[in-house]
Amino acid sequence: xxxxxxxxxxxxxxxPKSGIRKFFDLMNTMTDVVGLTVGEPDFHTPWHIREAGIxxxxxxxxxxTANAGIIDLRHEINSYMTRRFGxxxxxxxxxIVTVGGSEAIDIALRAIIEYGDEVxxxxxxFVCYAPLVTIAGGTPVILETKFxxxxxxDPEVLRATITPKTKMLVLPYPNNPTGAIxxxxxxxxxxxxxxxxxxxxxxxxxxxxxxYTGNHCSIASLEDMWERTIITSGFSKAYAMTGWRLGYLxxxxxxxxxxxxxxxxxxxxxxxxxxxxxxEALKNGDDDIKMMVDEYNRRRRYIYNGxxxxxIESFEPEGAFYIFPKIADYGLSSEEFCNRLLYEHKxxxxxxxxxxxxxxxxxxxxxxxSIKHITQALERIExxxxxx
Amino acid sequence: MNTxxxxxxxxxxxxxxxxxxxxxxxxxxxxKSAIEAFEKDGTILGYKTIVDWEKTDRESVSAIIEVKxxxxxxxxxxxxxxxxxxxxxxxxxxxxxxxxxxxxxxEGKTMKEVxxxxxxKLATIDGVIATATHFVLxxxxxxxxxxxxxEIDERGNI
Ligand SMILES: Cc1ncc(COP(=O)(O)O)c(C=O)c1O
Numbered sequence: 001x002x003x004x005x006x007x008x009x010x011x012x013x014x015x016p017k018s019g020i021r022k023f024f025d026l027m028n029t030m031t032d033v034v035g036l037t038v039g040e041p042d043f044h045t046p047w048h049i050r051e052a053g054i055x056x057x058x059x060x061x062x063x064x065t066a067n068a069g070i071i072d073l074r075h076e077i078n079s080y081m082t083r084r085f086g087x088x089x090x091x092x093x094x095x096i097v098t099v100g101g102s103e104a105i106d107i108a109l110r111a112i113i114e115y116g117d118e119v120x121x122x123x124x125x126f127v128c129y130a131p132l133v134t135i136a137g138g139t140p141v142i143l144e145t146k147f148x149x150x151x152x153x154d155p156e157v158l159r160a161t162i163t164p165k166t167k168m169l170v171l172p173y174p175n176n177p178t179g180a181i182x183x184x185x186x187x188x189x190x191x192x193x194x195x196x197x198x199x200x201x202x203x204x205x206x207x208x209x210x211x212y213t214g215n216h217c218s219i220a221s222l223e224d225m226w227e228r229t230i231i232t233s234g235f236s237k238a239y240a241m242t243g244w245r246l247g248y249l250x251x252x253x254x255x256x257x258x259x260x261x262x263x264x265x266x267x268x269x270x271x272x273x274x275x276x277x278x279x280e281a282l283k284n285g286d287d288d289i290k291m292m293v294d295e296y297n298r299r300r301r302y303i304y305n306g307x308x309x310x311x312i313e314s315f316e317p318e319g320a321f322y323i324f325p326k327i328a329d330y331g332l333s334s335e336e337f338c339n340r341l342l343y344e345h346k347x348x349x350x351x352x353x354x355x356x357x358x359x360x361x362x363x364x365x366x367x368x369x370s371i372k373h374i375t376q377a378l379e380r381i382e383x384x385x386x387x388x
Numbered sequence: 389m390n391t392x393x394x395x396x397x398x399x400x401x402x403x404x405x406x407x408x409x410x411x412x413x414x415x416x417x418x419x420k421s422a423i424e425a426f427e428k429d430g431t432i433l434g435y436k437t438i439v440d441w442e443k444t445d446r447e448s449v450s451a452i453i454e455v456k457x458x459x460x461x462x463x464x465x466x467x468x469x470x471x472x473x474x475x476x477x478x479x480x481x482x483x484x485x486x487x488x489x490x491x492x493x494x495e496g497k498t499m500k501e502v503x504x505x506x507x508x509k510l511a512t513i514d515g516v517i518a519t520a521t522h523f524v525l526x527x528x529x530x531x532x533x534x535x536x537x538x539e540i541d542e543r544g545n546i
Binding site: 042242306 | 396400403407410411412413541543
């Protein structure tokens with residue numbers, strides 16, 4: 001009989017399952033749970049965008065596209081990035097359309113990392129970075145961000161984390177799960193640390209449209225940073241297009257050429273239907289974004305105040321659609337807190353430690369839900385903390 | 389801010405001033421007095437519930453009636469419109485541009501009741517030249533709400 005332990009990749013076998021996944025498995029064993037768990041918009045993709053996808057099928061657009069994506073779409077991505085964030089990329093050589101921001105992150109890491117390279121991963125953050133670094137042969141070096149510092153990267157901590165082996169910094173802002181952002185001034189301090197090094201930045205800007213206290217700033221727009229930044233982004237969050245699986249990479253040509261090889265051999269080209277839908281999204285979707293972001297903003301204020309009036313402390317999120325309340329004061333671990341909330345009051349939120357050890361003492365609450373649903377969940381949370 | 393309040397209430401009239409204040413980053417008293425002012429000056433005319441009567445055993449039919457009028461010397465169409473909308477079975481009356489003048493939505497218990505209303509009451513009003521009655525068979529969407537569809541959250545857990 002085959003001994004799988006001898007066959008399977010050790011790096012993969014040693015990779016833990018996503019902590020979010022674990023919690024969902026638990027949740028799915030129960031009924032009537034009010035959850036604030038999901039990390040995707042509750043809106044449907046706007047109809048005109050869906051229609052563009054359908055139209056493309058009716059017109060028989062069922063073939064592969066260029067490896068990097070249809071050129072019109074790359075032009076639109078460039079004009080979008082220029083108009084929204086003041087960063088420009090050549091459609092012909094500096095933009096790749098990917099299977100979600102997820103693939104973008106994966107191939108960016110794989111194009112850069114060599115065995116033993118260190119990649120600085122700030123946490124709490126989205127679950128994919130450290131595992132993908134490891135699988136690419138690198139070593140994730142965790143940089144813990146702090147509640148007291150609004151979960152931003154402290155430039156001095158960054159400086160202290162850098163070693164001769166550091167290849168890359170993951171810059172996960174606006175942040176899932178904390179709702180933190182980094183302003184132009186704060187990014188300038190980070191840039192100051194990185195200038196004159198060979199360290200690249202992987203800037204995951206998938207939540208760039210979801211900011212509530214000012215426009216998102218891309219680190220690539222800072223002096224000397226364009227040449228050392230790879231931006232990953234996508235359509236999932238801004239246009240409520242998670243299921244279409246479409247994202248993109250923007251980076252200098254020298255890096256794009258290498259990333260494109262991985263994409264070409266591993267993927268060929270991103271889904272054609274989704275690319276045509278995305279083209280419509282970029283051309284005519286600004287109003288949709290505004291409508292959705294206004295709604296998230298109302299919910300953000302609502303949930304922040306709701307938690308505050310229950311007596312749960314959180315910092316007021318400034319981006320994405322999550323809030324990350326501090327629950328340590330109740331004397332339970334994140335997992336105990338969330339498990340008991342689930343079992344005793346049928347309300348699901350994600351333990352903060354699913355996003356890195358520094359998330360211990362916190363929980364992630366998504367507000368990609370209706371006010372009515374959020375109200376119901378808040379009532380259950382309140383009933384629970386009263387028993388503690 | 390004021391259109392924000394109106395939009396929120398138009399979408400969900402059960403939101404409390406407290407909830408609205410938090411959502412738009414204002415304070416309760418400001419929101420309360422804005423709503424009161426809207427109610428007073430007739431910007432907000434009422435609060436109702438959207439009911440899908442097909443889900444109940446209450447019998448009802450509705451019809452859209454196209455009405456052609458001769459304009460009256462002093463009042464144009466207004467007097468006739470008023471005569472029509474004063475009937476409680478009339479749900480809405482709108483002045484139209486195009487092939488006819490008024491669009492009237494009527495609700496009754498049975499088709500016969502609606503037909504009688506049109507022939508005996510509506511058609512006999514001075515100034516009404518012609519009517520065309522269209523019975524509603526099924527409502528798919530009204531006031532922005534899709535009927536019969538209860539949304540289930542199909543989002544995967546990522
Ligand atoms: C921070 C962050 N980056 C990237 C992604 C990946 O999104 P997608 O692959 O749908 O573009 C997500 C999804 O939850 C995310 O939260």
